[in-house]
Amino acid sequence: MNDNIIVELADLEMIDVNEAKFAPEKGGYLSLTYKGTEYGKVKLNRALPYRAPDEYICVSDKDGKEIGILRDLASLSEEQKKIVSDELDKLYYSPAVTRILSAKDRMGFMYFEVETTAGKREFAVRDASRNIKFIDPDRKTAVQIRDVDGNRYIIDDFMKLDSSSAKKIEAFLI
Amino acid sequence: MTAETYLSRIPVHIADALRARGIEISSIISYGYTDMDKDGNFADCWIFFDKDNIYYLTGYDRVEKTGGRKKLKTVFDFVSFDSIPHEDIKSLEIERFVSTARLVAKKKDENEPNEELIRFSLGIANKLTSFIRHFNDFKDGKPAEYSERVDEELFCPKCGSRYPDPEHKVCPRCMDKGSVFKRLLGFFKFYKNKLIAYFAMLIISTVFSVLSPYVGTKLLYDNVLTPGVDANLFGEVGLVLAVIILARVASLLINIGQSYIVAGIIPWVVYDLKVRIFSAMQRLSVSFYTSKQTGSLMTRVNRDSNNIYWFFVDGAPSVVVNALMFIGILIIMFYMNWQLSLIVLVMIPLLLFLYRIIQRAFRKLHHVRWINEANMSSYISDSMSGQRIIKAFAKEREEGERFSGYSGRSAAADKRVSNAESTIFPLLGLIMMLTNLVVLFVGGVMIIHHINGMTLGKLMTFTAYMNMLYSPLDFLAWVSNWWARCVDSAQRIFEIMDAVPDVSESENPVRMPEMKGDIEMKNVRFEYEPGHPIIKNLSLSVKAGHMVGIVGKTGAGKSTIVNLMARLYDVNDGEITIDGVNVKDIASIDMRKNIGIVSQEIYLFIGTIADNIRYANPGASMEEVIQAAKTASAHDFIMRLPDGYETRIGAGGQDLSGGEKQRISIARTIIQNPKILILDEATAAMDTETERNIQQALFNLQQGRTTVAIAHRLSTLRDADVLAVIDRGDMVEYGTHDELIKKQGEYYKLYMLQFDAIKHIGIAE
Numbered sequence: 001m002n003d004n005i006i007v008e009l010a011d012l013e014m015i016d017v018n019e020a021k022f023a024p025e026k027g028g029y030l031s032l033t034y035k036g037t038e039y040g041k042v043k044l045n046r047a048l049p050y051r052a053p054d055e056y057i058c059v060s061d062k063d064g065k066e067i068g069i070l071r072d073l074a075s076l077s078e079e080q081k082k083i084v085s086d087e088l089d090k091l092y093y094s095p096a097v098t099r100i101l102s103a104k105d106r107m108g109f110m111y112f113e114v115e116t117t118a119g120k121r122e123f124a125v126r127d128a129s130r131n132i133k134f135i136d137p138d139r140k141t142a143v144q145i146r147d148v149d150g151n152r153y154i155i156d157d158f159m160k161l162d163s164s165s166a167k168k169i170e171a172f173l174i
Numbered sequence: 175m176t177a178e179t180y181l182s183r184i185p186v187h188i189a190d191a192l193r194a195r196g197i198e199i200s201s202i203i204s205y206g207y208t209d210m211d212k213d214g215n216f217a218d219c220w221i222f223f224d225k226d227n228i229y230y231l232t233g234y235d236r237v238e239k240t241g242g243r244k245k246l247k248t249v250f251d252f253v254s255f256d257s258i259p260h261e262d263i264k265s266l267e268i269e270r271f272v273s274t275a276r277l278v279a280k281k282k283d284e285n286e287p288n289e290e291l292i293r294f295s296l297g298i299a300n301k302l303t304s305f306i307r308h309f310n311d312f313k314d315g316k317p318a319e320y321s322e323r324v325d326e327e328l329f330c331p332k333c334g335s336r337y338p339d340p341e342h343k344v345c346p347r348c349m350d351k352g353s354v355f356k357r358l359l360g361f362f363k364f365y366k367n368k369l370i371a372y373f374a375m376l377i378i379s380t381v382f383s384v385l386s387p388y389v390g391t392k393l394l395y396d397n398v399l400t401p402g403v404d405a406n407l408f409g410e411v412g413l414v415l416a417v418i419i420l421a422r423v424a425s426l427l428i429n430i431g432q433s434y435i436v437a438g439i440i441p442w443v444v445y446d447l448k449v450r451i452f453s454a455m456q457r458l459s460v461s462f463y464t465s466k467q468t469g470s471l472m473t474r475v476n477r478d479s480n481n482i483y484w485f486f487v488d489g490a491p492s493v494v495v496n497a498l499m500f501i502g503i504l505i506i507m508f509y510m511n512w513q514l515s516l517i518v519l520v521m522i523p524l525l526l527f528l529y530r531i532i533q534r535a536f537r538k539l540h541h542v543r544w545i546n547e548a549n550m551s552s553y554i555s556d557s558m559s560g561q562r563i564i565k566a567f568a569k570e571r572e573e574g575e576r577f578s579g580y581s582g583r584s585a586a587a588d589k590r591v592s593n594a595e596s597t598i599f600p601l602l603g604l605i606m607m608l609t610n611l612v613v614l615f616v617g618g619v620m621i622i623h624h625i626n627g628m629t630l631g632k633l634m635t636f637t638a639y640m641n642m643l644y645s646p647l648d649f650l651a652w653v654s655n656w657w658a659r660c661v662d663s664a665q666r667i668f669e670i671m672d673a674v675p676d677v678s679e680s681e682n683p684v685r686m687p688e689m690k691g692d693i694e695m696k697n698v699r700f701e702y703e704p705g706h707p708i709i710k711n712l713s714l715s716v717k718a719g720h721m722v723g724i725v726g727k728t729g730a731g732k733s734t735i736v737n738l739m740a741r742l743y744d745v746n747d748g749e750i751t752i753d754g755v756n757v758k759d760i761a762s763i764d765m766r767k768n769i770g771i772v773s774q775e776i777y778l779f780i781g782t783i784a785d786n787i788r789y790a791n792p793g794a795s796m797e798e799v800i801q802a803a804k805t806a807s808a809h810d811f812i813m814r815l816p817d818g819y820e821t822r823i824g825a826g827g828q829d830l831s832g833g834e835k836q837r838i839s840i841a842r843t844i845i846q847n848p849k850i851l852i853l854d855e856a857t858a859a860m861d862t863e864t865e866r867n868i869q870q871a872l873f874n875l876q877q878g879r880t881t882v883a884i885a886h887r888l889s890t891l892r893d894a895d896v897l898a899v900i901d902r903g904d905m906v907e908y909g910t911h912d913e914l915i916k917k918q919g920e921y922y923k924l925y926m927l928q929f930d931a932i933k934h935i936g937i938a939e
Contacts, residue, residue: 027278027287049272093214094273119216129545149297152273171541 013068015059017075022083030087032059034067042067044088050135050142057088095121097145097155100165109148116153123147132172134158143173180320181205187250188220191231195255197222203318206305208294214274217253221277221292221302223309227257230292258291265313266291266306268299275299277306319747358482358664361446365439372435373494379428380495384502386421387638389414395631436487444483447667451475454670459677460742475670478663485660493653496646503639503646510636511626514613518640521609522647528605529651532598539591546584553580606644610637677744683761689768689849690753691718691880693739699747700738708734710903711748718753718849721881723894725921730900732884736852739882740769752850770848772872774855776835780824783812786838790846802844807871808837833864840871851876853883857890865890888928897921 021033025041032042039061047056047069057070073081095118102113110125110132124147125131131146135154143155155161158173181199184192189199201224211217211232220231234251263279275296278288294302308318362369507515557564557573564573614637620628693716700709708731716722724732737743738750741757750757757765767790778786787802788794794802799819803809811834815821823830823838830838836856843851856872857865865887873893885891892911899907899920907919914921 025287028276028290029287091271092273093271095214095216116216118210118214121216129548147297149295151295151297171538172545 013066015068015070017070017077017080020070020080022080022087024083024087028090030083032067039067044084044091046088046092049092053088053092054085057084094152094154095119097153099162100168103168112145112147114153121153123149123151123153129172132169134173140173143169145169177318177320185248187235187248188231191233191250191252192220192222192229195231197224197229201225203312204305204308206302208277208292208298208302210274210293210295211253212292214293218250219292219294221305223260223305223312225312226259226261228260228263228291229255229257231255260309262286263289263313265310268302268306270296270299277302354661354664354668357668361443362439365443368435368439372432372439372491375428375432375435376491376494377498379425379432380498380502382421382425382428384499384506384642386418386425387635387642388506389417389421391638392631392635395634396629432491436491440483440487443486444479447479447482448475451479451667451670460737475667478667481660481663482667485656489653489656489660492649496649496653500643500646500650503643507636507639507643510632510639511617511620511628513620513626514617514636517613517616518609518643522643525605525644525647526651528602529648532602533652533655535594535598536591539587539594543584543587543591546580546587550577550580550584553577606641610640613637613640677741679762680759682759684755684759685761686753686755686764686768689764691768691849692716692751692753693850693880693882694751694754695735695739695748696751697748698738698745698750700734700743700745702734702743707746708903709738709745712900712903712905713748714898714905714908716880716882717895718880719878720895721876721883721893723891723897724882724884724900725888725891725897725924726900731903732900733854735900736771736854736882736884739850740771740852741765767846768849769852770843770846770850771852771854772836772840772843772856772875773852774858776832776839778823778830778835778838780822782820782822783815783838784819786823787841787845789842794845798845799841802841803838805844805871805874806837806841807867808834808841811837831864833868836868837871840868840875844875849879851879851881853881853885855884855886858886888925899924 015034019035022042023031023033025031029041030044032039041062043060043062043064045058045060046053047058054073055071057073058066059068059070060066070076070084073084076084095116097114097116099115100112101115101120102111104111105128110128111122112125113120113122115121125145126148133144134140135142135144141157141159143158145153145155147153158166181202184199184202184205192199192202202222203224205220205222208219208221209216211219217232218235219233222229222231231252232255233253235248236251238247238249260279262282264282265280267278267280269276269278273296274293275298276293277291279291280288311318504515504519507518553576557577564570614633617628617633617636620626621630621633693714695712695714698709698712699707701707712731712735714722714735724735726732734743738745739757741750741760741762744758752760752768779789784796784799787799796819800809803812803819812819812821823835840856853872857868869890876893883891883894891897894911896908896910897914898905899914901920907914907917907921909917915925
């Protein structure tokens with residue numbers, strides 16, 4: 001063994017797109033055949049869900065053991081790419097807030113009434129300055145709101161929000 | 175809970191909608207609320223099942239105002255109704271995604287893929303567990319159990335709309351601020367006379383300050399300084415000055431008196447509140463303290479009582495004073511000159527409006543400043559505690575730069591506040607001055623033309639009153655926020671006071687001052703969180719005077735078993751008896767006296783070692799304390815401490831090692847002299863050497879008691895009469911050490927694992 005190596009690095013399996021075949025199955029899940037092995041139902045996880053939602057996708061088998069990392073969806077064929085993005089869209093489905101209709105401070109909770117891409121919604125936020133924040137404080141674009149039930153709401157771009165909506169939450173966003 | 179009560183909790187508007195679709199409520203077995211339709215759009219969706227079908231009712235709840243006494247009512251805007259037969263479904267389960275989850279049906283035919291039934295947001299997933307349990311029980315042929323704990327109230331009983339936060343049962347639509355205030359006033363009833371005196375003084379002093387310009391300015395100008403009024407100038411001036419001084423002194427004295435009275439009432443009311451909160455918290459069960467929001471609750475109690483304190487010390491009196499002043503000044507102004515008063519009256523709404531805007535702007539600016547400061551200080555403490563790491567990675571410079579970023583943002587926020595202050599206040603002053611000018615102009619014209627008996631003195635006095643009007647106006651425009659905050663605080667405090675403990679004493683408790691120590695668990699089921707049973711159908715019996723060892727992997731439910739035996743929680747199903755009596759019926763005082771717990775979490779209270787050992791029995795003599803300490807192998811190290819048994823421990827006291835603390839806690843249990851002893855990983859955190867010392871102490875403690883011991887290290891349990899192996903909430907093996915080794919099952923595996931580990935270390939050494 002080489003004495004200069006002090007740490008043996010873990011194996012990093014970057015998925016070879018030429019050997020991977022994703023297929024949608026009945027019952028709403030995704031299966032994978034990779035390098036001749038049929039993995040059956042697989043799970044996808046984004047490593048960088050906000051900055052690079054289409055890159056570094058971890059693919060693991062049904063027991064949670066990682067099969068490999070998909071470097072970039074762009075390297076997949078059109079057909080495969082659509083299958084994987086559809087699955088990701090389903091897994092990461094989260095209605096985006098488009099307008100804040102009202103925000104009331106009552107009993108130490110903020111009660112919000114918002115319009116989302118999935119319709120109107122009312123929810124309550126505890127400890128608003130902690131639960132309403134920029135996902136990436138350096139870039140100040142996407143805002144995440146967590147309600148008392150643990151649901152997450154995303155505002156895709158704070159700067160594009162209309163001014164009356166923005167005013168209702170700007171005090172919490174520093 | 176009976177099926178009828180369970181079904182009666184379906185909100186009326188939903189039950190109506192269901193009936194309208196030909197479904198009888200009484201045929202429903204279970205129901206649940208979800209929040210999305212099939213396409214993932216938000217909606218109010220209800221899911222039900224009866225013996226044949228699963229039904230979805232989708233629509234939108236809408237709160238309507240009605241004229242009646244119950245002012246609000248929820249109506250259901252129906253969208254769709256579907257039903258699917260569940261004949262070929264085996265069971266239901268939830269699949270969680272990142273922000274949403276879905277309910278899937280497993281088919282009876284294993285080759286059939288799962289079917290997605292419905293989607294909902296993640297927060298709903300936990301609330302559907304009872305629906306799923308009911309369904310799966312139904313499929314297993316078991317009747318549905320409607321337990322109280324699982325079906326927490328999700329809907330406001332008054333208007334039927336969903337609580338925004340089910341853990342905080344306050345409906346923002348129906349909250350009655352008046353009743354909270356009334357209840358708060360209840361705390362003042364012992365101080366009625368003092369309060370009357372206080373408000374009387376308040377009124378007198380306000381009248382003084384309202385009248386003083388009239389006496390001072392008007393008399394001075396009109397009766398003394400007016401040319402042509404023939405008078406002894408010095409005498410008159412002196413008299414007016416004397417009146418002014420006298421009025422001032424009198425109002426000063428009254429002010430001092432008021433402060434004394436307030437100081438005599440409010441701190442005691444707040445004291446009363448705090449004591450009641452504290453004892454309410456003591457009454458609550460352990461589960462209250464393990465629930466995740468305890469931390470914020472504790473800090474809030476202090477902040478909330480302070481909010482109430484300041485509102486009553488400062489806010490409420492100011493409301494009275496300012497309201498009186500406002501009305502008094504207006505009356506005098508109208509009495510003096512109604513035309514000029516009308517000009518002022520027109521200005522008031524404009525000013526009120528301006529005040530509100532300014533306050534809102536400032537609140538936001540101050541909030542930004544506050545958050546920036548909080549961020550900065552949390553960054554400082556973060557970097558202080560991370561110094562070793564920062565140095566190790568040589569990141570001092572970068573950290574400095576990051577700090578300058580935080581500090582810069584904080585400075586920018588300060589600048590904004592101060593710029594806003596220096597712009598807005600002069601602007602406001604300008605508007606007030608304009609009003610003054612208008613009044614002075616009109617008043618001047620009136621003096622010249624002798625309209626309505628206007629004099630210079632009158633005009634001067636009038637403008638003086640006008641300037642006095644601004645401060646009550648400012649206050650009244652703003653006090654409603656303060657008031658709302660006080661009510662919020664009071665509401666939160668009452669919430670704690672009203673919380674009902676999960677574990678409560680039975681109405682006719684059985685007194686058992688002397689227990690024998692036979693413990694019997696029969697078919698016990700228990701879950702902390704609905705739908706996640708920790709203990710499933712467990713039966714276990716311990717004979718009096720015996721020692722049972724509980725063995726199992728982390729998370730198997732071992733600690734839960736002993737918590738249930740000590741009745742820190744109540745079982746969901748089955749029963750636990752001690753000497754044949756259900757623990758739910760035993761007087762809690764006897765439970766606490768007869769069951770001693772030594773756990774790996776050692777808590778010693780602030781005080782001397784002797785006080786801590788005596789905790790269970792403050793009357794214990796010094797001889798008993800020393801004897802207990804000796805039995806617990808603690809005496810020797812205690813005597814080596816310079817202050818001996820008077821050494822102060824707990825927060826801020828002498829530092830003791832884990833083993834020393836544990837021995838003190840064992841001595842404490844010895845003084846308690848319980849019939850049943852629970853050892854929950856009592857020596858887990860100790861090294862082998864210390865463990866050996868404590869083992870002896872524990873062995874001494876166990877004599878003549880029923881002992882239930884949990885341990886990771888199997889060697890700790892070598893004295894156990896019998897061992898119970900627990901796995902995932904079930905007892906999988908039961909017997910003596912030799913029996914279980916012979917059986918070569920789970921215990922054997924665990925034993926060999928640990929044995930192997932020891933062998934390995936042996937080789938390495």
